[in-house]
Amino acid sequence: MAFESLTDKLSGIFKKLRGQSRLTESNMEDMLKEIRIALLEADVNYKVVKEFTNNVKEKALGQEVLRKVNPSQMLVKIVHDELVELLGSEDSEIHYQNTRPTIIMMVGLQGTGKTTTAGKLAYLLKNKMNKTVLLAAGDVYRPAAIDQLDQLAKTVGVDIVNMGTKVSPVEISIKAKEKAFNEHYDVLIIDTAGRLQIDEQLMQELNDIRDAVSPDEILLLVDAMSGQDAVNVANAFNAQLALTGAVMSKLDGDSRGGAALSIRHMTGVPIKLTGVGEKLTDLDVFHPDRMADRILGMGDVVTLVEKAQEAIDEKEAKKSVNKMMSGKFDLTDMLAQLKQVKKLGSLGGLLKLIPGMPKITPEQTEAAEREMKNVEVIINSMTEEERHNPDILKYSRKIRIANGSGKSVAELNRVLKKYEQMKATMKQLETYRKSGRMPPGGLGGLGGMGGLGM
Amino acid sequence: MGLISFLKSKFHKKDNQTEKYNQGLEKSRKNFSNKLQNLTMKYKSVNQEYFEELEEILIESDVGVNLALQIIEDVLEESKKEKISDPQRINEILVDKMFVGYASKGDIQNELTFLEGTPTVLLVVGVNGVGKTTTIAKLASRYKKQGKKTLLVAADTFRAGATEQLTVWAERLGVDIITGPSEADPASVAYDGVRKARLENYDFVIVDTAGRLQTKANLMAELSKIKRVIGKEIEEAPQETFLIIDATTGQNGVMQAKAFAEVTNLTGVVITKMDGTSKGGIILAIRDELGVPVRFIGLGEKLDDLEEFDLDKYLYGLCVGE
Structure with missing residues (x-):
């Protein structure tokens, strides 16, 4: 995805600052130099880079900032604001006429x-x-x-x-x-x-x-x-x-x-x-x-939610959430959930939108996508009864399903293990719900993703 | 004699080709050399600021920040060693460094070589919209004029209108073309084309492929399949693989070259649209990072607006100007 390596570079630069207790001319100087190179490597126009780094420096060295406890966070904010400024601080949409073409x-x-x-x-x-x-x-x-x-x-x-x-x-x-x-x-x-x-x-x-x-x-x-x-x-x-x-x-x-x-x-x-x-x-x-958030590796939750709203059938989602919460989560639900996630688009593209998940290689994404496919194929080879009641899966059934799906029994076992993990996660969510606290990061129906080997 | 004066004397009598080359490069030349000359006039003797501005000029030509910094460092070092502070001479060292930097990275051979008895297969690859099909038409025209029996293979079965575009060119040029149905497996079209070329004794086969971003793993895999399939029909083929790059491309050009070099055996780069205002500094960056030479450059929309890449002329156009 575009901006990715700029994101990596910038987050590396900010990390270095974490150990520092305050911003000084000297630690700023090194950091600005690195930001400058990162932007130039990204083909940002030379004059824009010059102005950008000057602005960041000016704002960061202001008295107000120096007194802040965490210079790294403060700097991220300054850079973020500058990026928004560069990209245009308001959305601009195409204007459509009402009375004529x-x-x-x-x-x-x-x-x-x-x-x-x-x-x-x-x-x-x-x-x-x-x-x-x-x-x-x-x-x-x-x-x-x-x-x-x-x-x-x-x-x-x-x-x-x-x-x-x-x-x-x-x-x-x-x-x-x-x-x-x-x-x-x-x-x-x-x-x-x-x-x-x-x-x-x-x-x-x-x-x-x-x-x-x-x-x-x-x-x-x-x-x-x-x-x-x-x-x-x-x-x-x-x-x-x-x-x-x-x-x-x-x-x-x-x-x-x-x-x-x-x-x-x-x-x-x-x-x-x-x-x-x-x-x-x-x-x-x-x-x-949103673009500025993404460049800084802060994810783009708004786009994710919008995508989810477009793709996820709300009734379907509610049904499965309710089922999950009541502890009656079975393989049919797992499959349904998987299909919902797939509707959102490629996993790799999706993960980019989630804050705090920048370090996933294309290989890992591909492996995860393959894995999702496996789950689908394997569950599809089961009978209705088996899907609703995975406990009945014993050796001979497993062999049949493995043969039918063209996968190995080991792969089937992995799917079952994930199912168990997801079920456990659901139970945990239910406890959270009852205690009235939200789980950290609570992404609702997407919570089950944690079980997919990510 | 400094390199600039050498180049000047070499091109004093402008032949036709140089003339056209210069016309095409006029914009780049004006930008780059004007800036350089303004800089020379501004400073009687060089200082830190001078080098910073030099760096700016290089970066604005898309040479890339790392290469630009390295070139400047080399120039700085030499100027210190030789105790040179005259801007004019500093600029000569600059051109020298770029020249040697490019030339020392490997062979410089532009024209295709043809073998007796077996077709030379050229695979043309690149990202979307760089001008692959147009470049193919120009190359076909060039080698047809040299008497080569040429076959075009329309293996871009993906983009709407791509096959039609190449077919129009084939008709205009009077060369043969192999096409497949839309959405057909491009590898099978490529196979059919190369097979026909072998059986019917063509000299030159150009295989057009769909534009693809280098990040699309499945499309890159498709490309390596096309390459494999061609090799099954004619051993050693494709003997040449050209990556087409738009002159306005920034540092992403280096990433493109790296990614395409992983799935094909890149033997050259063609820079297109060099008649715009961009400086094509990516030429130097790609050579520096991968050693792949630029073979041709596209200077306009007409069929004969394709020239062999000539390092002398390129740097002359870029730095000397008039």
Whole structure:
């Protein structure tokens, strides 16, 4: 995931400070130097880094801070606040019109993900916001770009204005706007060809499209992996077109996200959306404070809860929680719980959101995901009776289940052991509940995860 | 004679190629060399501040903080040893260090080599959106002009429109292409392509693959499968594997190169979109970390906007300017 290694670096730096009783010029100096290198390695713009470290230093050396007992915590807070400041302290969302179609125009360098994002945005609007969407295929230059958008439109199930490659993008945009207004679409998304910000002729073309259709939003696509030049590119596009926002794409790589940290601050253009994968569903609304939390390894509980709310069937969850609490937790419930967790997405992605869990390698995540699969396969090979009543599982039944699931008896035994552990955890939770105290970290239905060998 | 004067004399008579190279690199050159020259004018004699600004220039070119610090340290050391404080000469040492640093990391050979009787297979890999397909078209055009019987293999069966994009290029170029159904196993398409090439005596096969982020374990495994399958059909193949990197890429480029080198046998890097404002300092960073050479650079959208990478010219463009 993006930012990960920046997170590691920063938490390492903060750790060193733990032994220190107060912040002094000298221990600050070393630490600031390390923060500086960590940010530069993350491709944060040179000027932003300079300003950032200066601000942190100034705030940290203020009298107030010096008197605080724990310099490490204080510093984390200062850095956190500065990061939020960089990323923009308010959420900025796309503004939708109520009485007429909202026109969104996608612009950017080649290969930043305009067409893909247009498809993802159409998906988001149609499925999550119940809007009718019209796509306009305005990239007449890149071979097969129109085919690409065409295929995306079909997959998402939205309409497209496709006039081929012989018509000018300006004309396509005007036609698309007419159609959007006449047929009362909620949103029109105009895809444009990738271009270099120094290509005057093509930049003029974008200007012409803008003048012809007056879009409500002009979104610049920025590749999360871009280097120091990202800011120059954004500045150039902004100067020409007056951007209303940026979309960071490819944030699912191991980029350290420096471009994301620099753009808003250096150009004033807020980040509105982030692309986090290749699937149509992989587009998220950007929240600066949550991102800052994540960069500092503080997890992102809000996103986790939101994801959980979307994916978890509340009735189902209540049912199994009640059952668990009453001590009647069986393998059917374990399987149901597992399925709920799986709906949230990949385990690795999920764990990133939980505070205090940064030290998990991709191998460990993969192993855990394999393990979850094993549990599922093995339980699926059991009869109803066995699932409700695991105690009856004796040797011959175990052999049958092992053969049926293609796993070994040892693996089956491991699953049973986990089941016992989960059951024990549930009992403990019940004691907590009765005594009126909350368990530490209480994640409710997710509590059972502890039993999954994590 | 310092390196800069050597380079200047070497390129005094500008041939056509240098001209184009310079046009493409114009932006990078202006940025880098203007800054360097401004710096030279600002300081009569170098001091701590001078070196800090030098460091800034390097980092802003995406050379990477570690390499930048190392280069500066080397320059500082030499300038102390030789008691040099003239900014102009310091800059010459800087270019020297970059030149030697790159050249000492391994071979410099750009053009592909072709064998008698067996096709040269080039596997093209990279993250999403770097310009793999366009680069393939440019390479195909280049070697077709040299009389090589060329076959394109559309093993990007994932991205919507990818096969169509390569097919359009094949038609424009008049070269043959092998495609598979959408969502087909890319390894099987690659196999079919290489097999056809062997049976029908092609000289040159370029295998396009889907863009993939280097963090996706399953997609990287798919890539190593493609490589294996190609090797089953023609021993030693793919003889060449090019990683395509966007010139605007920051330090993530190094991570890309490392990850792709783990699953394939990377023999070169192609830097695309060098006609923008970015400085492509990642060229130096990748070479420094992995020793993989840059073979070609993409300087525009036209078919012949692909040039052999030339270290002299690159540094000349970057540092000397005019």
